[in-house]
Amino acid sequence: MILCIGNVLTPDELKTIGSALNATEFVDGQATAGWHAKLVKQNLQAKADALPLQEAQSIVQTALHRNALFQMAVRPKAMRPLLFNRYDTGMFYGSHIDNAIMGDRNQVRSDVSMTLFLSSPSTYAGGELVIEDTQGSHAFKLDAGSMIVYPSSTLHRVEPVTQGIRLAVVTWIQSFIRDASDRELLFDLDTARQAIFQQQGKTQTFDLLTKVHANLIRKWAEL
Numbered sequence: 001m002i003l004c005i006g007n008v009l010t011p012d013e014l015k016t017i018g019s020a021l022n023a024t025e026f027v028d029g030q031a032t033a034g035w036h037a038k039l040v041k042q043n044l045q046a047k048a049d050a051l052p053l054q055e056a057q058s059i060v061q062t063a064l065h066r067n068a069l070f071q072m073a074v075r076p077k078a079m080r081p082l083l084f085n086r087y088d089t090g091m092f093y094g095s096h097i098d099n100a101i102m103g104d105r106n107q108v109r110s111d112v113s114m115t116l117f118l119s120s121p122s123t124y125a126g127g128e129l130v131i132e133d134t135q136g137s138h139a140f141k142l143d144a145g146s147m148i149v150y151p152s153s154t155l156h157r158v159e160p161v162t163q164g165i166r167l168a169v170v171t172w173i174q175s176f177i178r179d180a181s182d183r184e185l186l187f188d189l190d191t192a193r194q195a196i197f198q199q200q201g202k203t204q205t206f207d208l209l210t211k212v213h214a215n216l217i218r219k220w221a222e223l
């Protein structure tokens with residue numbers, strides 16, 4: 001399941017992050033790509049230990065934590081550190097698959113990839129995130145503060161930026177629910193169960209759906 005989530009960051013938060021990124025040193029993005037992805041990666045990323053970045057990192061961390069849709073769709077168990085990336089005019093990231101296991105000491109299996117867009121689409125041309133699945137290629141260019149989550153098992157790319165600068169923050173998440181179709185099933189069930197609660201309250205039907213939901217998590221969750 002590919003899911004777009006709007007308004008993850010407030011305009012104020014976006015402004016603070018923008019100022020932090022202005023004060024941050026960006027380096028060649030090649031450092032964090034697999035040997036095959038390196039061949040097609042041409043972007044920049046913020047130095048991980050850059051001081052001005054700390055506030056920006058904690059703003060995004062908090063925003064992910066409070067976002068009910070993100071939590072429901074991804075069911076995060078562990079997450080790679082947030083990576084702020086930048087594509088200046090002419091930069092791109094060609095078709096690639098993300099590494100399955102990331103990190104040296106705290107290893108994370110990438111089940112879900114996410115991009116949180118930080119630049120308004122009106123400020124740059126190109127730079128679409130294109131995700132390929134069995135139904136074809138899907139291009140995304142979201143509002144600043146909106147995010148997309150998609151299975152890390154997909155080939156994807158960032159189209160060349162032909163004008164302006166594209167800023168984003170990306171990360172990879174290991175989910176309690178490893179299988180993407182199981183995650184989607186739980187997401188749908190949870191959505192339906194909550195709609196029933198809104199309409200009818202805590203009925204027997206709601207209780208039954210909640211039981212199925214909880215027991216499927218028991219069946220599938222990896223702790």
Ligand SMILES: O=C(O)CCC(=O)C(=O)O
Nearest residue numbers: 085098115129158168170
């Ligand atoms: O910038 C993006 O939207 C995605 C970048 C990406 O695919 C990656 O860093 O692996």
Ligand SMILES: [Fe+2]
Nearest residue numbers: 096097098156
């Ligand atoms: Fe990627």
